[in-house]
Amino acid sequence: xxxxxxxxxxxxxxxxxxxxxxxxxxxxxxxxxxxxxxxxxxxxxxxxxxxxxxxxxxxxxxxxxxxxxxxxxxxxxxxxxxxxxxxxxxxxxxxxxxxxxxxxxxxxxxxxxxxxxxxxxxxxxxxxxxxxxxxxxxxxxxxxxxxxxxxxxxxxxxxxxxxxxxxxxxxxxxxxxxxxxxxxxxxxxxxxxxxxxxxxxxxxxxxxxxxxxxxxxxxxxxxxxxxxxxxxxxxxxxx
Amino acid sequence: xxxxxxxxxxxxxxxxxxxxxxxxxxxxxxxxxxxxxxxxxxxxxxxxxxxxxxxxxxxxxxxxxxxxxxxxxxxxxxxxxxxxxxxxxxxxxxxxxxxxxxxxxxxxxxxxxxxxxxxxxxxxxxxxxxxxxxxxxxxxxxxxxxxxxxxxxxxxxxxxxxxxxxxxxxxxxxxxxxxxxxxxxxxxxxxxxxxxxxxxxxxxxxxxxxxxxxxxxxxxxxxxxxxxxxxxxxxxxxx
Numbered sequence: 001x002x003x004x005x006x007x008x009x010x011x012x013x014x015x016x017x018x019x020x021x022x023x024x025x026x027x028x029x030x031x032x033x034x035x036x037x038x039x040x041x042x043x044x045x046x047x048x049x050x051x052x053x054x055x056x057x058x059x060x061x062x063x064x065x066x067x068x069x070x071x072x073x074x075x076x077x078x079x080x081x082x083x084x085x086x087x088x089x090x091x092x093x094x095x096x097x098x099x100x101x102x103x104x105x106x107x108x109x110x111x112x113x114x115x116x117x118x119x120x121x122x123x124x125x126x127x128x129x130x131x132x133x134x135x136x137x138x139x140x141x142x143x144x145x146x147x148x149x150x151x152x153x154x155x156x157x158x159x160x161x162x163x164x165x166x167x168x169x170x171x172x173x174x175x176x177x178x179x180x181x182x183x184x185x186x187x188x189x190x191x192x193x194x195x196x197x198x199x200x201x202x203x204x205x206x207x208x209x210x211x212x213x214x215x216x217x218x219x220x221x222x223x224x225x226x227x228x229x230x231x232x233x234x235x236x237x238x239x
Numbered sequence: 240x241x242x243x244x245x246x247x248x249x250x251x252x253x254x255x256x257x258x259x260x261x262x263x264x265x266x267x268x269x270x271x272x273x274x275x276x277x278x279x280x281x282x283x284x285x286x287x288x289x290x291x292x293x294x295x296x297x298x299x300x301x302x303x304x305x306x307x308x309x310x311x312x313x314x315x316x317x318x319x320x321x322x323x324x325x326x327x328x329x330x331x332x333x334x335x336x337x338x339x340x341x342x343x344x345x346x347x348x349x350x351x352x353x354x355x356x357x358x359x360x361x362x363x364x365x366x367x368x369x370x371x372x373x374x375x376x377x378x379x380x381x382x383x384x385x386x387x388x389x390x391x392x393x394x395x396x397x398x399x400x401x402x403x404x405x406x407x408x409x410x411x412x413x414x415x416x417x418x419x420x421x422x423x424x425x426x427x428x429x430x431x432x433x434x435x436x437x438x439x440x441x442x443x444x445x446x447x448x449x450x451x452x453x454x455x456x457x458x459x460x461x462x463x464x465x466x467x468x469x470x471x472x473x474x475x476x477x478x
Contacts, residue, residue: 007246007386007415147246149411172388172434176246176419183422195411 025099036088156181244412264338275327395420
Protein backbone atom coordinates (compact mmCIF):
# COMPACT_ATOMS: atom_id res chain seq x y z
CA UNK A 1 0.00 0.00 0.00
CA UNK A 2 1.29 3.44 -0.93
CA UNK A 3 0.95 6.52 1.23
CA UNK A 4 1.39 9.78 -0.62
CA UNK A 5 1.12 13.34 0.62
CA UNK A 6 0.61 16.06 -1.97
CA UNK A 7 1.67 19.33 -0.36
CA UNK A 8 -0.56 21.01 -2.94
CA UNK A 9 -3.32 19.42 -5.04
CA UNK A 10 -2.04 17.58 -8.13
CA UNK A 11 -3.80 15.97 -10.99
CA UNK A 12 -4.35 12.28 -10.72
CA UNK A 13 -5.53 9.99 -7.95
CA UNK A 14 -6.12 6.28 -8.49
CA UNK A 15 -7.76 5.31 -5.21
CA UNK A 16 -8.40 7.01 -1.84
CA UNK A 17 -8.02 10.78 -1.49
CA UNK A 18 -8.15 12.60 1.84
CA UNK A 19 -8.52 16.37 1.45
CA UNK A 20 -7.13 18.57 4.20
CA UNK A 21 -7.89 22.27 4.63
CA UNK A 22 -7.52 22.69 8.37
CA UNK A 23 -7.96 26.49 8.35
CA UNK A 24 -10.83 26.22 7.92
CA UNK A 25 -12.90 24.45 5.25
CA UNK A 26 -12.57 20.82 6.30
CA UNK A 27 -12.71 21.67 10.01
CA UNK A 28 -15.92 23.58 9.40
CA UNK A 29 -17.30 20.79 7.18
CA UNK A 30 -16.86 18.31 10.03
CA UNK A 31 -18.64 20.73 12.37
CA UNK A 32 -21.66 21.20 10.07
CA UNK A 33 -22.21 17.44 9.96
CA UNK A 34 -21.47 17.12 13.68
CA UNK A 35 -24.22 19.70 14.29
CA UNK A 36 -26.78 17.69 12.38
CA UNK A 37 -26.54 18.76 8.73
CA UNK A 38 -27.88 16.12 6.31
CA UNK A 39 -25.29 16.88 3.69
CA UNK A 40 -22.74 19.37 2.39
CA UNK A 41 -22.62 20.54 -1.20
CA UNK A 42 -19.14 21.78 -2.13
CA UNK A 43 -19.31 24.08 -5.13
CA UNK A 44 -16.57 24.91 -7.59
CA UNK A 45 -17.37 28.65 -7.48
CA UNK A 46 -19.25 31.10 -5.21
CA UNK A 47 -21.66 31.82 -8.09
CA UNK A 48 -22.83 28.20 -8.20
CA UNK A 49 -23.53 28.43 -4.48
CA UNK A 50 -25.48 31.69 -4.82
CA UNK A 51 -27.51 30.33 -7.74
CA UNK A 52 -28.62 27.37 -5.60
CA UNK A 53 -30.35 29.64 -3.14
CA UNK A 54 -33.66 30.38 -4.75
CA UNK A 55 -36.94 31.20 -3.00
CA UNK A 56 -37.79 28.42 -0.56
CA UNK A 57 -34.64 26.39 -1.29
CA UNK A 58 -33.50 24.02 1.45
CA UNK A 59 -29.94 25.33 1.36
CA UNK A 60 -27.82 27.36 3.71
CA UNK A 61 -24.67 28.93 2.28
CA UNK A 62 -21.29 28.93 3.99
CA UNK A 63 -18.02 30.23 2.67
CA UNK A 64 -15.21 32.74 2.62
CA UNK A 65 -12.70 34.53 0.44
CA UNK A 66 -9.41 35.47 2.06
CA UNK A 67 -10.87 34.53 5.46
CA UNK A 68 -13.84 36.90 5.20
CA UNK A 69 -17.52 35.98 4.63
CA UNK A 70 -18.89 36.08 1.08
CA UNK A 71 -21.70 38.63 0.54
CA UNK A 72 -25.06 36.86 0.37
CA UNK A 73 -23.84 33.81 2.28
CA UNK A 74 -25.39 32.74 5.60
CA UNK A 75 -22.21 31.61 7.28
CA UNK A 76 -18.53 32.45 7.06
CA UNK A 77 -16.65 29.13 7.08
CA UNK A 78 -16.12 29.33 10.84
CA UNK A 79 -16.07 26.17 12.96
CA UNK A 80 -16.86 28.25 16.06
CA UNK A 81 -19.86 29.87 14.38
CA UNK A 82 -21.03 26.48 13.08
CA UNK A 83 -20.66 24.83 16.48
CA UNK A 84 -23.20 27.28 17.93
CA UNK A 85 -25.93 26.34 15.44
CA UNK A 86 -28.24 23.42 14.85
CA UNK A 87 -28.20 22.22 11.23
CA UNK A 88 -30.57 19.29 11.64
CA UNK A 89 -32.37 18.64 8.37
CA UNK A 90 -30.34 21.24 6.49
CA UNK A 91 -27.96 20.99 3.57
CA UNK A 92 -25.07 23.43 3.72
CA UNK A 93 -23.63 24.69 0.45
CA UNK A 94 -19.95 25.45 0.91
CA UNK A 95 -17.51 27.45 -1.16
CA UNK A 96 -14.10 28.41 0.15
CA UNK A 97 -10.87 29.78 -1.27
CA UNK A 98 -8.93 26.54 -1.42
CA UNK A 99 -10.60 23.53 0.17
CA UNK A 100 -13.57 23.19 -2.16
CA UNK A 101 -11.34 23.52 -5.22
CA UNK A 102 -9.07 20.76 -3.95
CA UNK A 103 -12.09 18.50 -3.50
CA UNK A 104 -13.21 19.11 -7.08
CA UNK A 105 -9.70 18.35 -8.38
CA UNK A 106 -9.56 15.12 -6.40
CA UNK A 107 -13.04 14.04 -7.43
CA UNK A 108 -12.03 14.02 -11.10
CA UNK A 109 -10.05 10.82 -10.59
CA UNK A 110 -10.21 9.48 -7.01
CA UNK A 111 -12.40 6.52 -6.08
CA UNK A 112 -13.08 7.44 -2.47
CA UNK A 113 -12.90 11.05 -1.32
CA UNK A 114 -12.90 12.06 2.34
CA UNK A 115 -12.49 15.39 4.10
CA UNK A 116 -10.11 15.46 7.04
CA UNK A 117 -9.02 17.93 9.66
CA UNK A 118 -7.20 17.63 12.94
CA UNK A 119 -10.62 17.42 14.62
CA UNK A 120 -11.47 14.11 12.91
CA UNK A 121 -7.95 12.81 12.31
CA UNK A 122 -8.26 9.39 13.95
CA UNK A 123 -11.59 8.63 12.30
CA UNK A 124 -10.40 9.88 8.90
CA UNK A 125 -7.28 7.72 9.03
CA UNK A 126 -9.36 4.64 9.87
CA UNK A 127 -11.85 5.33 7.08
CA UNK A 128 -9.08 5.90 4.55
CA UNK A 129 -7.32 2.71 5.55
CA UNK A 130 -10.51 0.66 5.34
CA UNK A 131 -11.39 1.97 1.87
CA UNK A 132 -7.95 1.81 0.23
CA UNK A 133 -6.76 -1.00 -2.01
CA UNK A 134 -3.56 0.48 -3.46
CA UNK A 135 -2.94 4.10 -2.42
CA UNK A 136 -3.96 6.69 0.12
CA UNK A 137 -3.26 10.21 -1.13
CA UNK A 138 -3.47 12.92 1.49
CA UNK A 139 -3.94 16.19 -0.35
CA UNK A 140 -3.15 19.51 1.31
CA UNK A 141 -5.36 22.30 -0.03
CA UNK A 142 -2.84 25.06 0.69
CA UNK A 143 -3.58 28.78 0.44
CA UNK A 144 -3.77 30.47 -2.94
CA UNK A 145 -1.58 27.77 -4.52
CA UNK A 146 1.06 28.08 -1.82
CA UNK A 147 1.81 25.34 0.65
CA UNK A 148 0.13 25.81 4.03
CA UNK A 149 2.08 24.70 7.09
CA UNK A 150 -1.15 23.86 8.94
CA UNK A 151 -2.23 21.41 6.24
CA UNK A 152 1.19 19.77 6.00
CA UNK A 153 1.23 19.37 9.79
CA UNK A 154 -2.24 17.76 9.76
CA UNK A 155 -1.18 15.49 6.89
CA UNK A 156 1.71 14.38 9.11
CA UNK A 157 -0.72 13.63 11.92
CA UNK A 158 -2.79 11.42 9.61
CA UNK A 159 0.35 9.78 8.22
CA UNK A 160 1.47 8.92 11.77
CA UNK A 161 -1.85 7.21 12.45
CA UNK A 162 -1.79 5.35 9.14
CA UNK A 163 1.74 4.08 9.74
CA UNK A 164 0.52 2.72 13.07
CA UNK A 165 -2.15 0.70 11.24
CA UNK A 166 0.08 -1.05 8.72
CA UNK A 167 2.93 -1.04 6.27
CA UNK A 168 3.13 1.66 3.62
CA UNK A 169 5.67 2.75 1.06
CA UNK A 170 5.83 6.52 1.49
CA UNK A 171 6.80 9.35 -0.82
CA UNK A 172 8.84 12.50 -0.14
CA UNK A 173 5.69 14.49 0.60
CA UNK A 174 4.85 12.05 3.38
CA UNK A 175 8.43 12.21 4.68
CA UNK A 176 8.24 16.00 4.82
CA UNK A 177 4.80 15.97 6.49
CA UNK A 178 6.00 13.49 9.12
CA UNK A 179 9.05 15.65 9.84
CA UNK A 180 6.87 18.74 10.21
CA UNK A 181 4.42 16.90 12.47
CA UNK A 182 7.13 15.42 14.66
CA UNK A 183 9.03 18.69 15.05
CA UNK A 184 6.36 21.35 14.67
CA UNK A 185 5.16 21.46 18.25
CA UNK A 186 1.63 20.72 19.42
CA UNK A 187 -1.31 21.36 17.07
CA UNK A 188 -2.07 24.83 18.40
CA UNK A 189 1.58 25.86 18.13
CA UNK A 190 1.76 24.57 14.56
CA UNK A 191 -1.47 26.27 13.45
CA UNK A 192 -0.54 29.47 15.27
CA UNK A 193 2.83 29.65 13.55
CA UNK A 194 1.41 29.18 10.05
CA UNK A 195 0.97 32.19 7.80
CA UNK A 196 -2.75 31.54 7.43
CA UNK A 197 -3.20 31.01 11.17
CA UNK A 198 -1.57 34.36 11.81
CA UNK A 199 -3.79 35.96 9.15
CA UNK A 200 -6.93 34.61 10.84
CA UNK A 201 -5.75 35.80 14.26
CA UNK A 202 -5.22 39.28 12.85
CA UNK A 203 -8.81 39.14 11.57
CA UNK A 204 -10.00 38.38 15.12
CA UNK A 205 -10.65 34.71 14.30
CA UNK A 206 -8.22 33.23 16.81
CA UNK A 207 -10.99 31.13 18.33
CA UNK A 208 -11.36 29.34 15.00
CA UNK A 209 -7.64 28.54 15.03
CA UNK A 210 -8.03 27.16 18.54
CA UNK A 211 -11.05 25.05 17.54
CA UNK A 212 -9.22 23.71 14.47
CA UNK A 213 -6.34 22.59 16.70
CA UNK A 214 -8.53 20.19 18.67
CA UNK A 215 -7.27 16.69 17.96
CA UNK A 216 -9.87 14.01 17.17
CA UNK A 217 -12.75 15.78 18.85
CA UNK A 218 -15.14 14.25 16.28
CA UNK A 219 -15.61 10.84 14.66
CA UNK A 220 -17.43 12.23 11.63
CA UNK A 221 -15.72 11.88 8.25
CA UNK A 222 -17.35 13.82 5.40
CA UNK A 223 -17.50 11.36 2.50
CA UNK A 224 -18.15 12.04 -1.18
CA UNK A 225 -21.50 10.51 -2.03
CA UNK A 226 -22.49 10.01 -5.63
CA UNK A 227 -26.03 10.49 -6.80
CA UNK A 228 -28.33 13.28 -7.82
CA UNK A 229 -26.65 16.60 -7.04
CA UNK A 230 -26.83 20.02 -8.69
CA UNK A 231 -24.30 20.70 -11.48
CA UNK A 232 -20.93 21.92 -10.25
CA UNK A 233 -21.38 20.53 -6.75
CA UNK A 234 -20.00 17.59 -4.80
CA UNK A 235 -22.14 16.05 -2.08
CA UNK A 236 -20.54 14.98 1.17
CA UNK A 237 -22.37 13.13 3.92
CA UNK A 238 -21.32 11.22 7.02
CA UNK A 239 -20.83 8.28 4.66
CA UNK B 240 12.95 41.60 3.05
CA UNK B 241 10.84 38.54 2.31
CA UNK B 242 12.16 34.98 2.17
CA UNK B 243 9.92 32.57 0.35
CA UNK B 244 10.43 28.90 -0.43
CA UNK B 245 8.31 27.38 -3.18
CA UNK B 246 8.32 23.63 -2.64
CA UNK B 247 7.47 23.36 -6.33
CA UNK B 248 7.87 26.03 -9.03
CA UNK B 249 5.03 28.58 -9.09
CA UNK B 250 4.27 31.38 -11.41
CA UNK B 251 5.42 34.79 -10.42
CA UNK B 252 8.66 36.13 -8.99
CA UNK B 253 9.26 39.84 -8.43
CA UNK B 254 12.95 39.86 -7.55
CA UNK B 255 15.61 37.22 -6.79
CA UNK B 256 14.99 33.56 -7.63
CA UNK B 257 17.29 30.75 -6.54
CA UNK B 258 16.58 27.49 -8.36
CA UNK B 259 17.43 24.25 -6.57
CA UNK B 260 17.59 20.82 -8.20
CA UNK B 261 20.13 19.07 -6.01
CA UNK B 262 19.76 15.68 -7.69
CA UNK B 263 21.26 16.53 -10.00
CA UNK B 264 20.84 19.46 -12.42
CA UNK B 265 22.03 22.38 -10.32
CA UNK B 266 24.81 20.33 -8.70
CA UNK B 267 26.04 19.33 -12.15
CA UNK B 268 25.70 22.92 -13.44
CA UNK B 269 28.02 24.13 -10.68
CA UNK B 270 30.48 21.39 -11.59
CA UNK B 271 30.55 22.28 -15.32
CA UNK B 272 31.45 25.89 -14.46
CA UNK B 273 33.87 24.74 -11.76
CA UNK B 274 35.59 22.64 -14.40
CA UNK B 275 36.11 25.60 -16.70
CA UNK B 276 33.02 25.85 -18.91
CA UNK B 277 32.46 29.35 -20.32
CA UNK B 278 28.70 29.11 -20.05
CA UNK B 279 25.69 26.84 -19.71
CA UNK B 280 22.69 26.98 -21.99
CA UNK B 281 19.60 25.57 -20.27
CA UNK B 282 17.02 24.51 -22.84
CA UNK B 283 13.29 24.14 -22.40
CA UNK B 284 13.23 20.80 -24.26
CA UNK B 285 15.73 18.07 -25.30
CA UNK B 286 14.92 18.83 -28.96
CA UNK B 287 16.18 22.41 -28.64
CA UNK B 288 19.41 21.02 -27.23
CA UNK B 289 19.83 18.49 -30.04
CA UNK B 290 19.11 21.11 -32.72
CA UNK B 291 21.94 23.26 -31.35
CA UNK B 292 24.50 20.62 -32.13
CA UNK B 293 25.22 21.07 -35.79
CA UNK B 294 28.46 20.27 -37.59
CA UNK B 295 31.31 22.15 -35.95
CA UNK B 296 29.13 23.71 -33.23
CA UNK B 297 30.92 24.73 -30.03
CA UNK B 298 28.39 22.96 -27.83
CA UNK B 299 28.52 19.88 -25.64
CA UNK B 300 25.19 18.39 -24.58
CA UNK B 301 24.37 17.22 -21.06
CA UNK B 302 21.09 15.91 -19.77
CA UNK B 303 18.88 13.13 -18.52
CA UNK B 304 15.35 11.81 -18.45
CA UNK B 305 14.36 9.82 -15.38
CA UNK B 306 18.00 9.74 -14.29
CA UNK B 307 19.26 8.18 -17.53
CA UNK B 308 21.29 9.85 -20.32
CA UNK B 309 19.42 11.23 -23.35
CA UNK B 310 20.35 9.54 -26.66
CA UNK B 311 22.61 11.82 -28.69
CA UNK B 312 23.82 13.75 -25.65
CA UNK B 313 27.50 13.83 -24.65
CA UNK B 314 26.98 13.76 -20.91
CA UNK B 315 24.36 12.43 -18.53
CA UNK B 316 23.78 15.15 -15.91
CA UNK B 317 26.26 13.55 -13.52
CA UNK B 318 28.40 15.72 -11.22
CA UNK B 319 30.90 12.86 -10.84
CA UNK B 320 31.23 12.47 -14.61
CA UNK B 321 31.56 16.25 -15.03
CA UNK B 322 34.19 16.52 -12.30
CA UNK B 323 36.46 14.20 -14.30
CA UNK B 324 36.45 16.40 -17.42
CA UNK B 325 37.92 19.70 -18.47
CA UNK B 326 35.35 22.06 -20.00
CA UNK B 327 37.65 25.02 -20.56
CA UNK B 328 36.41 27.08 -23.50
CA UNK B 329 33.25 24.98 -23.90
CA UNK B 330 29.58 25.82 -23.60
CA UNK B 331 27.47 23.02 -22.17
CA UNK B 332 23.86 22.76 -23.31
CA UNK B 333 21.78 21.25 -20.51
CA UNK B 334 18.34 19.73 -20.49
CA UNK B 335 17.03 17.79 -17.52
CA UNK B 336 13.68 16.49 -16.33
CA UNK B 337 12.91 19.19 -13.78
CA UNK B 338 15.67 21.70 -13.13
CA UNK B 339 15.84 23.31 -16.53
CA UNK B 340 12.06 23.69 -16.64
CA UNK B 341 12.07 25.40 -13.26
CA UNK B 342 14.69 27.85 -14.52
CA UNK B 343 12.56 28.72 -17.55
CA UNK B 344 9.51 29.27 -15.32
CA UNK B 345 11.49 31.55 -13.01
CA UNK B 346 13.07 33.51 -15.84
CA UNK B 347 9.64 34.64 -17.07
CA UNK B 348 9.34 37.07 -14.16
CA UNK B 349 12.38 37.06 -11.86
CA UNK B 350 14.98 39.85 -11.99
CA UNK B 351 18.01 37.86 -10.84
CA UNK B 352 18.13 34.10 -11.33
CA UNK B 353 20.74 31.88 -9.68
CA UNK B 354 21.25 28.15 -9.58
CA UNK B 355 21.99 26.63 -6.19
CA UNK B 356 22.88 23.25 -4.78
CA UNK B 357 24.29 22.08 -1.49
CA UNK B 358 27.73 22.27 -3.10
CA UNK B 359 27.53 26.06 -3.53
CA UNK B 360 25.09 26.87 -0.73
CA UNK B 361 27.14 29.49 1.13
CA UNK B 362 28.08 31.36 -2.04
CA UNK B 363 24.54 31.19 -3.44
CA UNK B 364 23.05 32.58 -0.24
CA UNK B 365 25.52 35.48 -0.27
CA UNK B 366 24.85 36.26 -3.93
CA UNK B 367 21.09 36.14 -3.42
CA UNK B 368 21.29 38.43 -0.41
CA UNK B 369 23.48 40.93 -2.23
CA UNK B 370 21.17 41.10 -5.26
CA UNK B 371 17.80 41.23 -3.49
CA UNK B 372 15.84 44.40 -2.84
CA UNK B 373 12.48 42.97 -1.73
CA UNK B 374 12.24 39.17 -1.95
CA UNK B 375 14.38 36.08 -2.24
CA UNK B 376 12.39 33.16 -3.62
CA UNK B 377 14.04 29.77 -3.29
CA UNK B 378 12.37 27.48 -5.79
CA UNK B 379 12.57 23.71 -5.45
CA UNK B 380 12.45 21.98 -8.83
CA UNK B 381 10.95 18.75 -7.49
CA UNK B 382 10.59 15.56 -9.49
CA UNK B 383 7.86 15.22 -12.08
CA UNK B 384 5.73 17.86 -10.35
CA UNK B 385 6.09 16.19 -6.96
CA UNK B 386 7.98 17.72 -4.09
CA UNK B 387 11.51 16.39 -3.67
CA UNK B 388 12.80 16.01 -0.12
CA UNK B 389 16.38 16.70 -1.25
CA UNK B 390 15.42 20.09 -2.71
CA UNK B 391 13.38 21.09 0.34
CA UNK B 392 16.31 20.13 2.58
CA UNK B 393 18.73 22.21 0.49
CA UNK B 394 16.27 25.12 0.51
CA UNK B 395 16.33 24.87 4.31
CA UNK B 396 20.13 25.00 4.27
CA UNK B 397 20.05 28.20 2.21
CA UNK B 398 17.32 29.65 4.40
CA UNK B 399 19.44 29.02 7.49
CA UNK B 400 22.34 30.92 5.95
CA UNK B 401 20.11 33.79 4.83
CA UNK B 402 18.57 34.14 8.29
CA UNK B 403 22.09 34.43 9.65
CA UNK B 404 22.72 37.39 7.34
CA UNK B 405 19.72 39.53 8.25
CA UNK B 406 16.05 39.87 9.08
CA UNK B 407 13.45 38.27 6.83
CA UNK B 408 9.73 37.73 6.98
CA UNK B 409 9.31 34.08 6.01
CA UNK B 410 6.46 32.10 4.49
CA UNK B 411 5.15 28.62 5.30
CA UNK B 412 7.35 27.06 2.62
CA UNK B 413 10.41 28.48 4.37
CA UNK B 414 9.12 27.27 7.74
CA UNK B 415 8.70 23.76 6.33
CA UNK B 416 12.13 23.79 4.66
CA UNK B 417 13.80 24.97 7.87
CA UNK B 418 12.06 22.20 9.83
CA UNK B 419 13.18 19.60 7.30
CA UNK B 420 16.76 20.92 7.32
CA UNK B 421 16.97 21.06 11.12
CA UNK B 422 15.52 17.58 11.62
CA UNK B 423 16.45 15.71 8.46
CA UNK B 424 19.93 14.57 9.48
CA UNK B 425 23.13 15.45 7.69
CA UNK B 426 23.08 16.19 3.95
CA UNK B 427 23.97 12.65 2.87
CA UNK B 428 21.30 11.16 5.15
CA UNK B 429 18.71 13.58 3.78
CA UNK B 430 19.59 12.96 0.13
CA UNK B 431 19.85 9.22 0.70
CA UNK B 432 16.38 9.07 2.27
CA UNK B 433 14.71 10.97 -0.57
CA UNK B 434 12.76 9.07 -3.19
CA UNK B 435 14.93 10.42 -6.00
CA UNK B 436 18.14 9.68 -4.09
CA UNK B 437 17.03 6.09 -3.67
CA UNK B 438 16.13 5.91 -7.36
CA UNK B 439 19.61 7.11 -8.36
CA UNK B 440 21.26 4.62 -6.00
CA UNK B 441 19.26 1.81 -7.58
CA UNK B 442 20.58 2.99 -10.98
CA UNK B 443 24.14 2.67 -9.65
CA UNK B 444 24.55 6.44 -9.33
CA UNK B 445 25.18 6.53 -5.58
CA UNK B 446 28.44 8.42 -6.13
CA UNK B 447 26.46 11.28 -7.61
CA UNK B 448 24.28 11.38 -4.50
CA UNK B 449 27.42 11.49 -2.38
CA UNK B 450 28.92 14.30 -4.50
CA UNK B 451 25.68 16.28 -4.32
CA UNK B 452 25.74 16.05 -0.51
CA UNK B 453 29.03 17.94 -0.26
CA UNK B 454 28.30 21.21 1.54
CA UNK B 455 29.80 24.39 0.07
CA UNK B 456 32.59 22.67 -1.83
CA UNK B 457 32.38 25.40 -4.51
CA UNK B 458 32.02 29.18 -4.56
CA UNK B 459 30.62 29.27 -8.10
CA UNK B 460 27.04 30.47 -8.53
CA UNK B 461 25.56 29.98 -12.00
CA UNK B 462 23.87 33.28 -12.84
CA UNK B 463 21.36 34.04 -15.59
CA UNK B 464 23.08 36.32 -18.07
CA UNK B 465 21.05 38.22 -20.62
CA UNK B 466 22.29 38.78 -24.12
CA UNK B 467 22.47 36.98 -27.40
CA UNK B 468 21.46 33.35 -26.85
CA UNK B 469 19.74 30.82 -29.10
CA UNK B 470 15.91 30.71 -28.93
CA UNK B 471 14.51 28.56 -26.14
CA UNK B 472 17.69 28.72 -24.07
CA UNK B 473 18.82 30.51 -20.93
CA UNK B 474 22.49 31.33 -20.53
CA UNK B 475 24.16 30.92 -17.15
CA UNK B 476 27.71 31.97 -16.39
CA UNK B 477 29.71 32.49 -13.22
CA UNK B 478 28.12 35.93 -13.11
